[in-house]
Amino acid sequence: MLYITILESMVMYRSRLGNDLNKITLDYLSSISEDIEIALYDILGSQAHVIMLYENKIITKTEVKKILSALESLKKEKFDKKSDAEDIHELIESLVIKKAGTASGGKMHTARSRNDQVSLDIRMKIRDDINVLCNCLLDTIETLVSLAKQHQKTVMPLYTHLQQAQAGVFSHYLLAYADSLFRDVDRLYVTYGRVNESPLGAGPIGGTSIPIDRQSTAKMLGFKGIVENSIDATSTRDFVIEYVSAVAILMTNLSKIAEDFVIWSTSEFSFIELSDEISSPSSVMPQKKNPDILELTRGKTSEVIGHLMAILATVKGLATGYGRDLQQIKPAIWSTSKISISTLLVLKPMLLTLRVNEKQMKKAAEGNYLIALDVAEKLVKNGIPFRTSYKILAQLVQRAYRAKKQLSKLSIAEIKQLIKETRVDPKLVSQIIQTTSIFSSLKERSSEGSSGYEEQKRMIGNRIKKVNAYRTGTTKRDNQVITAFANLSKKVKVLMKE
Ligand code: ARG
Numbered sequence: 001m002l003y004i005t006i007l008e009s010m011v012m013y014r015s016r017l018g019n020d021l022n023k024i025t026l027d028y029l030s031s032i033s034e035d036i037e038i039a040l041y042d043i044l045g046s047q048a049h050v051i052m053l054y055e056n057k058i059i060t061k062t063e064v065k066k067i068l069s070a071l072e073s074l075k076k077e078k079f080d081k082k083s084d085a086e087d088i089h090e091l092i093e094s095l096v097i098k099k100a101g102t103a104s105g106g107k108m109h110t111a112r113s114r115n116d117q118v119s120l121d122i123r124m125k126i127r128d129d130i131n132v133l134c135n136c137l138l139d140t141i142e143t144l145v146s147l148a149k150q151h152q153k154t155v156m157p158l159y160t161h162l163q164q165a166q167a168g169v170f171s172h173y174l175l176a177y178a179d180s181l182f183r184d185v186d187r188l189y190v191t192y193g194r195v196n197e198s199p200l201g202a203g204p205i206g207g208t209s210i211p212i213d214r215q216s217t218a219k220m221l222g223f224k225g226i227v228e229n230s231i232d233a234t235s236t237r238d239f240v241i242e243y244v245s246a247v248a249i250l251m252t253n254l255s256k257i258a259e260d261f262v263i264w265s266t267s268e269f270s271f272i273e274l275s276d277e278i279s280s281p282s283s284v285m286p287q288k289k290n291p292d293i294l295e296l297t298r299g300k301t302s303e304v305i306g307h308l309m310a311i312l313a314t315v316k317g318l319a320t321g322y323g324r325d326l327q328q329i330k331p332a333i334w335s336t337s338k339i340s341i342s343t344l345l346v347l348k349p350m351l352l353t354l355r356v357n358e359k360q361m362k363k364a365a366e367g368n369y370l371i372a373l374d375v376a377e378k379l380v381k382n383g384i385p386f387r388t389s390y391k392i393l394a395q396l397v398q399r400a401y402r403a404k405k406q407l408s409k410l411s412i413a414e415i416k417q418l419i420k421e422t423r424v425d426p427k428l429v430s431q432i433i434q435t436t437s438i439f440s441s442l443k444e445r446s447s448e449g450s451s452g453y454e455e456q457k458r459m460i461g462n463r464i465k466k467v468n469a470y471r472t473g474t475t476k477r478d479n480q481v482i483t484a485f486a487n488l489s490k491k492v493k494v495l496m497k498e
Contacts, residue, residue, distance in 0.1 A: 035088030038121035048220040063104040070099035113204035115234040115322040129337040136344035148174040156361035167370040168451035184250040198223040199233035222484025255301035258294035275353035307332035374441035
């Protein structure tokens with residue numbers, strides 16, 4: 001009976017080693033507190049595994065029934081973070097043995113290992129996180145596009161080097177953000193395909209002599225297939241790196257949007273104002289309204305980049321096969337998901353409650369000769385080489401700037417004197433200047449993807465369709481997992497009753 005007592009104690013793996021661990025060593029080894037995130041996946045994985053063992057006549061009906069009932073009851077368990085177990089896999093198995101007895105519960109770990117188990121749990125967690133992230137991203141894109149719809153004619157300067165470059169519209173920026181987030185959705189969407197493969201049944205590294213069916217557990221858990229090579233299945237964390245990389249890129253995109261908004265909300269710019277519920281006050285300066293949420297987006301992005309570096313550094317020198325170092329990357333994955341999802345969840349209301357100061361944007365766009373390039377292009381359309389047009393405009397802008405007046409206020413005489421070397425008709429130049437405004441320029445800006453009014457309208461319509469297409473795809477994926485889990489649950493219930 002001694003083996004039963006050993007197995008029924010919480011610490012199950014130490015029979016080969018003799019003494020129990022002291023508290024400090026256990027703390028050092030244990031991943032229990034971070035494993036709470038994967039507890040439910042571990043239970044589901046174990047249910048699929050034992051059903052497969054039963055269906056392949058490796059365990060009996062009575063045994064599967066007892067194990068499934070124990071696992072089912074653990075779904076509601078508040079796992080003790082201070083338990084003596086080294087991780088959630090050991091804790092769950094010991095609790096199953098306690099509830100179902102060693103004769104049945106002791107068979108749950110047949111033909112698998114914590115090495116395939118932990119990789120399975122991480123894959124299931126990332127798979128769900130990707131689906132949540134894709135939906136949050138699509139919500140944010142939708143918000144950006146609907147805001148763009150309202151600001152198709154909101155004129156503002158476009159910046160390069162943070163210096164005013166061309167005249168444009170606010171919707172153009174918002175659509176640029178939407179497009180960068182579409183690429184993030186796409187990256188995550190593709191990564192999902194590589195995450196969605198089951199490593200279960202790979203064992204510790206080399207597989208098993210017990211006649212298991214890996215395809216069947218994969219199917220029960222909603223995976224598209226298996227990670228075939230058992231060495232690869234247990235060793236690789238490249239899917240983690242891929243996921244965290246995609247999220248790090250997503251976060252840098254969000255961080256750049258946040259930075260634009262921080263700049264535009266300064267009193268110097270005053271292009272936008274964040275709503276009170278999104279801003280934070282200063283503890284001493286009563287007049288202040290700080291964009292803390294946007295600053296935290298920048299700060300949390302650095303954290304995700306740090307997680308990516310930590311994971312890469314852990315994996316790069318590891319010999320093939322499971323190494324306990326891999327335990328350390330888990331909290332970085334959970335934190336990556338939590339940061340990115342919460343950032344998207346706060347950015348959406350920030351966008352929805354944003355006040356846009358259209359007057360201020362227009363004033364900034366009108367003040368600084370932003371139509372110079374549009375005027376030059378009109379000269380080009382009159383057969384004048386671009387280099388000559390550029391030179392003409394450079395001279396005109398310089399004169400107007402010195403005289404502190406608008407281009408349209410330059411007299412024919414001034415124009416004539418300034419462009420005489422070019423032999424271009426000053427009347428033509430004057431007439432073009434007189435008839436060019438930001439509004440006429442934006443009407444004529446027709447190249448694909450430009451700030452032109454028509455292009456804004458076209459892109460908005462197109463992006464709405466694109467959101468819907470991605471939505472259909474992610475919903476389908478969501479449903480595949482939901483259906484698999486519902487079927488698994490049905491199987492569990494039937495077997496528990498029989
Ligand atoms: N707690 C471990 C982890 O998170 C589980 C796998 C342990 N495997 C082992 N052979 N020690 O990675």
